[in-house]
Amino acid sequence: MEEEGKNLSEYLTAVRRRWPAMATTAGAIFVLAVLVAFLWPRTYTSTATILIEEQDIPPDLVRSTVTTYAWQRIQTINQRVMTRATLLNIIDKYDLYADERRRKTSEEILEEMRGDIKVEPISADVIDPRSGRPMPATIAFTLSYDGRRADVAQKVANELTSLYLNENLKSRTERAEETYTFLTDETNRMGAEIAELESRLASFKERNVDKLPELAGFNHQLVERTQSELREAQAQIRSLEERKFYLEGQLGQLSPTSPMYAPTGERILDPATRLKMLKTELAAATAKYSPRHPDVVRLQEEIDGLEKEIGPVSPAQEQARRMTKVRNELAGVREKYGENHPDVARLRSELESLEKALPSRPPESAVLADKPDNPAYINIQSQLEGVNSQIRSLEKKRQELTARIADYERRIAMSPAVEREYLELKRNHDNAQLKYRELKAKQLEAQVGQQLEKERKGERFSLIDPPQIPEQPSRPNRTAIVVLGFILSLAGAFGYLLVAEALDGSVRGPRMITAILGVAPLSILPVVENSEDLKRRRRKRRLALHSTVAAVVVLGIIVQFFWIPWDVLWFKGLRVLMGG
């Protein structure tokens, strides 16, 4: 069985049949809409418009330290302002949500408040300097509050606006200050670090003052010079030693004392020589004569007397005397005959044995305590002494120079290691200094930025449109709701009709019979109303009327006692009608 589309006639029939239900549906919807329109609590919205003004001073000259997008900042401020504490404060101050506070938890009320506060950006296309294309940027924003009463809405909006503006200022100055403080701290820290590095560098330099790489060349030069000095000294020493040998040889050939000549021309011998002579004579005499011989006795007496004069000649002294003598002899022979002469060898071995026997270096023999008075001897002696002392000093100098050379060379050897460490220290120091300069520059910039904020020359929010007392409620739009309700009621009625017809499986017209059976009905009989039907209809109408009246009365009673008394409602209604 296919259902053909209905034609107008059938629809009209359907309407005729169902119009009470349709009317009820439409009526109910419409009444509901009207109720909603008039009972919905009115909401007044008070809005403030805040402009985001750009920095006065061109950003190329002074860069602000606050570098986020305006909208981002607005959101941040949003979060800071809409804290629990702040909102609760405002709710208490203006006694908002009085009814809800009795019923709902504070969390729910806070949620409601947050929903009533609206922040909307106002964007405009701004030419992005980098790409040259217009891009939307937030240039202003609106801050609004929805409240039940107009004056309260305005007050709260005012409060919120000032909170916002203050928070913005605070956050900006805080941020600038924090930046500056941070950079200052960093700069100081860096400064301290540099000082430490410098001191380390200085102490290092101090410790290795001579090994510094910058002195390397100098050190080399020193080494060369010292080496040449050394060579010089060595040459000098050699020549002096040669001279010494010569002088020693000379000295050996001379006697310390110059012969004394008696007025007769005879050589007067000094007591030591005389003693020697006497001893020699005595030796000869004893060999020749007997000890009682008067010559021997005479010699012996003289010797004793001289010995008393001179003092006992200790064996050491004697040995020392002998050594000196041998030495002198050796020098002379050496000079005369050269090194390889057997005399030289003999004398040398004698000297060696004497030296071995000698426990220590004998002091200058007392024999020679007697002042030598041979001028030539004295001269040579003094020359020799001079040469010796020169040699000694040159020796010392040589040693010194050698030590110095060693030192210099050591310095040069240590130089690479020192150089490495030195370079490292220097590098650290340089880096630190660079960084310090950087930080310092940034710090200065931060300082300027801070100043910018302090004098309110940075980007700021300015209130261009303070919140007003709203004259009209923003919600509900009564007219719109009523009109919408009306349309909906019609739609509802029609919808009801459609649904009812769609769900109705009964035969609804002669066409349907034709559709089912293929043949139209033979006849269509009308509805006939007899008196009972009429009575019923009248009864229904009466019932409808009575029930409507009863419902209205009941509603009135309910309204009177459970909501608002009628006279108040009447005046409210009057106000509504007058005021919009």
Next chain:
Amino acid sequence: MERIKQALQRAREERELTDITPRVTPSAAANPDQISYSQTRTEAVSRQRLREQRIVSAFEPGPYTEAYKILRTHVLQRLREHGWNTLAVTSPGDREGKTLTAINLAISLAQEVGHTVLLVDADLRHPSVHRYFGVEPARGLADYLVDDAPLPELLVHPAEIGRFVFLPGGRAVENSAELLSSPRMGRLVEEVKRRYASRIVVFDLPPLLSSADALAFAPYVESALLVVEESATSADGVARAAELLQKTQLIGTVLNKSLSVPRQRADTAATATGPVGRLLGRFRNRA
């Protein structure tokens, strides 16, 4: 004299009715106009009551009567086409107006000169035809079938509705389906069919889909009419009913209580459409 004539006629009819062998009585067939009911009970029915009961004979000529005339014409066409004279009136469901339709159709048929009509109330569970005429419940078909009551005693003729007789249902019985399909019923149908060629017998049957009676009886009638109530009978019911009546020749349907035609009021002749109806009617006419 006339009385005697009437009495004689009645006696003859009686004899013919009680006689099971079919016999054509030309006299009765020849002039149905002059049928007067001597033996059948005549009951007086007030016009007021008839109107209350929406019986078409009480109405002024109007859309209502016209509708029935149209129905009558179609039905007669069909019947004549096939030479039938029995018609069952039923409907898929209950309270769709089949009894009233049967009555009104029967009366309309009777109004046409040349027929007599016998309306048989075959709804043995809830016989209702007599109520329409305000006749007290008396014996009827059930008694005939069960107790073997003589038929002439059971027939009723409402006064002032000419050529129309009805057989009430009698007492309510439970086994109506069995009775209706009993051979005795079959014989009655045969007899009634053959007795008068010009007589049309209309059977008011119970609803098709709620009991087996109508279906059981269907083989005994030659044609059937289905009454459908607008906005009440389901389309499925109509289809099903049509399916069931396939064997019996379903000559057509009647759409009852339709708003497609103007409503009628019983107390006035005028059509009684409410303001909404009138408004929509104007739309319809224009459409």
